[in-house]
Amino acid sequence: SQKIEQNSEALNIQEGKTATLTCNYTNYSPAYLQWYRQDPGRGPVFLLLIRENEKEKRKERLKVTFDTTLKQSLFHITASQPADSATYLCALNFGNEKLTFGTGTRLTIIP
Amino acid sequence: DAGITQSPRHKVTETGTPVTLRCHQTENHRYMYWYRQDPGHGLRLIHYSYGVKDTDKGEVSDGYSVSRSKTEDFLLTLESATSSQTSVYFCAITTGQGLTDTQYFGPGTRLTVL
Numbered sequence: 001s002q003k004i005e006q007n008s009e010a011l012n013i014q015e016g017k018t019a020t021l022t023c024n025y026t027n028y029s030p031a032y033l034q035w036y037r038q039d040p041g042r043g044p045v046f047l048l049l050i051r052e053n054e055k056e057k058r059k060e061r062l063k064v065t066f067d068t069t070l071k072q073s074l075f076h077i078t079a080s081q082p083a084d085s086a087t088y089l090c091a092l093n094f095g096n097e098k099l100t101f102g103t104g105t106r107l108t109i110i111p
Numbered sequence: 112d113a114g115i116t117q118s119p120r121h122k123v124t125e126t127g128t129p130v131t132l133r134c135h136q137t138e139n140h141r142y143m144y145w146y147r148q149d150p151g152h153g154l155r156l157i158h159y160s161y162g163v164k165d166t167d168k169g170e171v172s173d174g175y176s177v178s179r180s181k182t183e184d185f186l187l188t189l190e191s192a193t194s195s196q197t198s199v200y201f202c203a204i205t206t207g208q209g210l211t212d213t214q215y216f217g218p219g220t221r222l223t224v225l
Contacts, residue, residue, distance in 0.1 A: 034213060043201050043216030044154070089153065091214075097142060097161060097205075098169065099214060103153035 002027050004102040006090060012108045013080050021075040021105045023090030029068045030092035035075050038087045038104065047088075048075075080109045114138050115217040117202050123223045130189040132220050134202030136182075142205045143185040144214065145169075145177060147198040154201065160185055192224045 007022035023033070032051045036044035050057045050066045050073065057064045063076040077084050087106045091099040114137035124130050134143060144159040146169075156169030158177040166177050174196060176188045189196055200220045205212035 041219070043203070043219055044214075046213040046215070049213060091154075098144075098156055098159065100156075101146075101154040103151060 002092070002094070002100055004090065004092060004100060006088075006102040006105045008105055009103075010106045010108070012110055015080060015082060015109050015111050017080055019077040019080045019084065019107055019109070021088050021090075021107065023073040023075070023102055025071050025092060028094060029071065031095040032093050033064075033066055033073050034091045034093070034099065035062075035064055035073075036089040036091060036101075038089060044089055077107075082109045082111050085109045115202060115204060115215060117200075117217040117220050119220060120218065121221045123225065124192055125225050126193055127191050130192050130222065130224075132187045132200055132202075132222070134185045134187070134217060136185075136204050138204075138206075139182050140204045140206055141182075142212075143179065144203040145175075145185065145187045146201045146203065147171065147196075148201060148219075149198050157187065157200075192222075194224050196222065197224045198222060 003026040005024045013019040034049045035047045037047055038044040048057055048059055048064045050064045061078045065074045085108050087104045089104045090102045093099050116135045118133045142161055145157040146154045148154050155171045157171055157175050158169055160166045160179045178186045202217040203214040205214055
């Protein structure tokens, strides 16, 4: 069965630095991949989507890359701020109506 | 927030009792989903619906049933709750036709089964 791993359960980054989160998957390549942000006690909120034929997507301080050879997506937050502290989830779609989520990385930006 | 509400927001119940969680949307979107979220497991799909009376199972459907008798409501039922069903339950919708759409989540229901 498909397995999705997000690099670490928790990541601490100094304010102003770039935070890089990793999402690795096994077996089949997804049709597309999404990143979500989740704050404590809230539902996930969509951030970015990247398709299998795209290498990179950007939105303001966020950047996502997708390498189907490495079976990996990287999620970058540049000029990180304490308000970026949250749990970040990657989610993969394999060509149907369903998403498969990773377990998430809890990011803390230290002032 | 795509007009999604969940009720109740918190519930404590006893093992063996039936429980129904409700997801309500205000915008007549076709696809609706129920997930559970547990530490170490992330979000896992329980059931989803692609229209009125059209539902399908997700990866963790055992012990759960769903019903969708009208577009705006998607009900999740635990016929006989067990302690392993203690979790946070999220409802989600997509705003398009499902395949490449992002999902919008409700605020969640925290269920405790004693």
